[in-house]
Amino acid sequence: MFMVILAVIGGILTTLSMIINSSLGKRIGVFQATLVNYFVGLVTTSIVVIFIGNKMQLSLNDFSKMPFYIFLGGVVGVSVVYSSNRIVPKIPVVYSTLLFFIGQIVAGIIIDYILLKTVSTNKIIGAIIITIGILYNSRVDKKITSKQ
Template sequence: MLYIILALISGCLVILSMVINSYLAKKIGVFQGTFVNYTVGLLFTTLILVFKNEFANLSMSALSHIPFWAYLGGVIGVMVVVISNIIIPKIPAIYSTLLIFIGQLFTGLFIDHFTGNLISKGKIIGGFLIIAGLMYNFNVDKKQIAKNEQ
């Protein structure tokens, strides 16, 4: 149960982070905002490592044994922040949240498929139901906007 609660909190923090980062990006620029985001994150992580006294676990020999592809998470993280900084101000938060969720859902299914994990028809159908609901909601909003403009 604890992990479910932590996952929900993480989801809330991701959306909150995206909104805050996009505001920062509007004020100082997309890449500048991304730089500030990662600089503050680095400082915060450094403080945690110092207070927990865990710098000893971070040696060059340990880092050299990690495969190259494992470092791509940082590159992907930067791309996520940059893309979020671009899209959040352009489309409503609910649409960007759902679209990002759909991307995560189908990427998870793709990864599960290639790592041999179980993929049920229900997961696939659920993903398509979310897409259908998003499209339906988009059309309802579009009609409402057109009606309000008359």
């Protein structure tokens, strides 16, 4: 149950992060906001590491044993922050969040297929239903907006 709560909190924080970063992006620019986001993240992580102290045991030797693709998470993270900084000001937050969610579901299905050699029909049906729901809701919103 704790992991479910933690996942929900993670989703809430992701959406808040999108809103905060896109607001910063509107004020100082998308690339600059992405840089500020990661700089503040670096400072925050550094402070946490200082407080954790010697509990972290990581050496350069550990890094040299890791495959290079392990380090691409930072590149992916920057891409996520940059894209949300570009998208959120142009698309309502609820749609941005749902579209990111659809992307996550599709990626999850593809990764499950690659790693587990299986595809869940229920997951595919769920992704299709969510996509149809978003398309339907955006059409309803457009009709309401155009009448006003």
